[in-house]
Amino acid sequence: MSTQLKFKFATLLVVWVLLLTACSPTAAPTAAPVPETTEAPSEAGETQKLILGTTTSTYDSGLLDYILPDFEQAYNTQVEVIAVGTGQALQLGMDGNADVLLVHARAREDAFMAEGHGVRREDVMYNDFVILGPANDPAGIRGMRKSARALETLAETQSPFISRGDDSGTHSKEKGLWAEAGIEPAGDWYISAGQGMGAVLSMANEQQAYTLSDRATYLAMTLEGLELEIMVEGDPLLFNPYGVMTVNPDKNPNIKGDLAQQFIDWLISIPTQEKIGAFGVDKFGAPLFTPDSQPWRDAQAAAAPAGAMQITGEVAQAQSWSEDEIKAMGTMDVEGQNSDGETEIYTGVAIKSLLELAQPNPGASTVVLIADDGYSVELPLADVMACEECILSFRSEGGFTSRMPGFPKNTTVKGLVEIQVK
Amino acid sequence: MDVVWAGLKEGLRLLFAGDPYLWEIVLLSAQVSGIALTISALLGIPFGAIIGLTHFPGRRFVQALVYTGMGFPPVVVGLAVYLLLSRNGILGPLNWAWIPQLFTVPAMVLAQVIIATPLVIGYTMAAVSEVDPNLRLQLRALGATPRQATWAVLREARLGVIVALVGGLGSIVSEVGAVTMVGGNIEHATRVLTTAIMLETRRGNMDLAIGLGMVLLALAFMVNLLMAQFQGRGK
Numbered sequence: 001m002s003t004q005l006k007f008k009f010a011t012l013l014v015v016w017v018l019l020l021t022a023c024s025p026t027a028a029p030t031a032a033p034v035p036e037t038t039e040a041p042s043e044a045g046e047t048q049k050l051i052l053g054t055t056t057s058t059y060d061s062g063l064l065d066y067i068l069p070d071f072e073q074a075y076n077t078q079v080e081v082i083a084v085g086t087g088q089a090l091q092l093g094m095d096g097n098a099d100v101l102l103v104h105a106r107a108r109e110d111a112f113m114a115e116g117h118g119v120r121r122e123d124v125m126y127n128d129f130v131i132l133g134p135a136n137d138p139a140g141i142r143g144m145r146k147s148a149r150a151l152e153t154l155a156e157t158q159s160p161f162i163s164r165g166d167d168s169g170t171h172s173k174e175k176g177l178w179a180e181a182g183i184e185p186a187g188d189w190y191i192s193a194g195q196g197m198g199a200v201l202s203m204a205n206e207q208q209a210y211t212l213s214d215r216a217t218y219l220a221m222t223l224e225g226l227e228l229e230i231m232v233e234g235d236p237l238l239f240n241p242y243g244v245m246t247v248n249p250d251k252n253p254n255i256k257g258d259l260a261q262q263f264i265d266w267l268i269s270i271p272t273q274e275k276i277g278a279f280g281v282d283k284f285g286a287p288l289f290t291p292d293s294q295p296w297r298d299a300q301a302a303a304a305p306a307g308a309m310q311i312t313g314e315v316a317q318a319q320s321w322s323e324d325e326i327k328a329m330g331t332m333d334v335e336g337q338n339s340d341g342e343t344e345i346y347t348g349v350a351i352k353s354l355l356e357l358a359q360p361n362p363g364a365s366t367v368v369l370i371a372d373d374g375y376s377v378e379l380p381l382a383d384v385m386a387c388e389e390c391i392l393s394f395r396s397e398g399g400f401t402s403r404m405p406g407f408p409k410n411t412t413v414k415g416l417v418e419i420q421v422k
Numbered sequence: 423m424d425v426v427w428a429g430l431k432e433g434l435r436l437l438f439a440g441d442p443y444l445w446e447i448v449l450l451s452a453q454v455s456g457i458a459l460t461i462s463a464l465l466g467i468p469f470g471a472i473i474g475l476t477h478f479p480g481r482r483f484v485q486a487l488v489y490t491g492m493g494f495p496p497v498v499v500g501l502a503v504y505l506l507l508s509r510n511g512i513l514g515p516l517n518w519a520w521i522p523q524l525f526t527v528p529a530m531v532l533a534q535v536i537i538a539t540p541l542v543i544g545y546t547m548a549a550v551s552e553v554d555p556n557l558r559l560q561l562r563a564l565g566a567t568p569r570q571a572t573w574a575v576l577r578e579a580r581l582g583v584i585v586a587l588v589g590g591l592g593s594i595v596s597e598v599g600a601v602t603m604v605g606g607n608i609e610h611a612t613r614v615l616t617t618a619i620m621l622e623t624r625r626g627n628m629d630l631a632i633g634l635g636m637v638l639l640a641l642a643f644m645v646n647l648l649m650a651q652f653q654g655r656g657k
Contacts, residue, residue: 095510
């Protein structure tokens, strides 16, 4: 018996040794294309490591997996992503445990910089938050314009609301909205989950509760069967800008200040920004993040001359034309009444054909006509698409005016610069 | 329910098709926990034997410490190791080459060693105390040195010692809090089974989460099967 036992014990040891050696990066029989590991620098010289502290939204949505390989290849660097709440990400920077941070909590980012924890901060992109709820919307907040009013209603009706409760950027935003509503949320209905966005969405889905989410994670989760629906969106308060910051290399000799600078330069460069803008379009029919770095904004401003026309929002192909480009399109004449009530002939381009070029998404329902002075008016998308005679007429002083026969008078928008689909 | 079935099917497929992402995680888990268990065994078995067999002042106190360590919440261990290694923490600012950096495999191994060692000590301690105390006396009377006598007792208590190792392994391979905190769940670097399951669930990749979960279950089952096998032989 004893020898048999000894044999058994030896087998156990052998199994372990085998397991351990099988795990060394040089010999992994089962994993055919062995991905790079920290222990195995690539053949082309020493691979550098850059630690990126970021929020769960950039990582869980898949954005970083989509854009980072370009940087890793170009700079022979392995970017180690630590995806946590914004609070922890900022703490990683303060303690010098990360080289560069990509977060979304503007006020706290500014404080981080002011306290000398970082040496450089740049805008990167933005997405927006949405208030989500069960499809039957027991609290009746669907379609509200003001997010603070919607939260107030949730508090009044004691409707279950799940909060991230993890000091993340999303949580900061939520606290800001409650403050805006003048409410200190507390009670059985207010559930502080202390978890990431995906976990909170699943919880809200299971419990038929309301919650606040970034649009990117929400869209990604809907593909996985999430049934919550958007209740409130489009409020400027729900705007969610992301910033990137290098951590002050004086904190620790291991912090890679130069590489972090290169990373920022790469992240805000036009090609990377284009890639950020393209991410998710194939999957969701809409971009998850909107590029917004300084170089990107400069390039956009330079590319879009005055009097230009653009179609934005829920479209497959956002469009932007110069005035000359519009005038070069097929024009048509329609009769309409001028402000003095006299009938006049207007020349212009059919709005329907412009929208067809932009391909509104199936879920879109509304068209917003936006003037250069900020005036805007909303119309049902279906009615606009059905209108053969609705045109962008050319103004003698340059620019466009919408001429919408059969629509109310306030849809004649002078100095129209943008058609937003939503 | 559809999600579960589809996940199970896809999970099995990933598992047997040798999906590189999945297998990389499985192998890293085995590596981290394997190294941690080896270190815990080297530290814990001798220590446990000494506490179990010898009488010294303060033995009760040391035993109480060990029992406390056995029930130590892994997240607290994670927090402690984090604070120890953080560049703004206790050892981190020294920047000595042999101190593991946060978010690396050695940091995870350190946390797991701290979790597993008290378990190995505790179980070993209990196993050697069960051996008839007369054995040791007889051996000493026959002229064995204390070390030889201890070795003989350990051999007699080997089943208990193996249970100690299996128990230690079970506790670290399935632990998630500490490895998330000190490892950071970095792809290709510190992502192990438990942290990957958390992440993929968070991301909504249920099939991958289920596949990884099945591996973890299978590992736990194999470990227990081995243990049962040994216990059977002991009878």
